[in-house]
């Protein structure tokens with residue numbers, strides 16, 4: 001399972017994760033990878049065109065998967081900037097409200113190099129998160145899921161904001177309505193003791209699922 005140190009620790013670290021790629025109209029890209037085991041959900045955010053650690057990244061879970069216009073108390077966001085912070089909804093706005101940080105989450109950010117499949121030319125920004133499955137609903141196999149991040153761009157030094165799903169004009173601390181979040185589908189990555197040929201067939205099936213669900217839904 002991944003080591004939460006903010007970078008691709010090895011070239012195989014996130015090989016078993018799902019992958020979702022979002023291309024923005026200004027040529028910025030976001031790569032989301034996710035996987036889980038019995039205890040934890042792991043998320044990697046990767047910005048192949050961002051070479052400076054100067055912004056924030058947020059991941060949000062609709063832990064009841066009940067959507068809605070506003071962000072509710074079961075909708076939990078984590079923002080990693082210089083520190084890691086936790087936010088819940090207030091039920092009447094789409095603004096994140098800061099909450100005490102649960103010990104159930106850890107996150108780090110850094111620059112990833114050639115261990116990343118996107119890192120062959122230049123080290124770029126990556127964020128890694130690990131959350132206790134119990135805390136975000138271990139009985140769930142899928143969640144409403146939302147990502148936003150910002151970065152400062154030359155030559156203006158303005159902050160630019162992006163989100164997944166790409167719903168328009170994201171703002172810091174404001175989410176899209178949970179009804180328009182994407183879906184994160186989870187399944188156990190632990191493979192029981194199948195004979196080797198079965199594992200090969202299983203890997204083929206997982207590969208097909210990943211391609212089919214590439215834009216909106218990703219399998220863990």
Ligand SMILES: [Ca+2]
Pocket residue numbers: 002003004005006007008009010013128
């Ligand atoms: Ca790592």
Ligand SMILES: [Ca+2]
Pocket residue numbers: 062063064065066067068072074075178
């Ligand atoms: Ca909710």
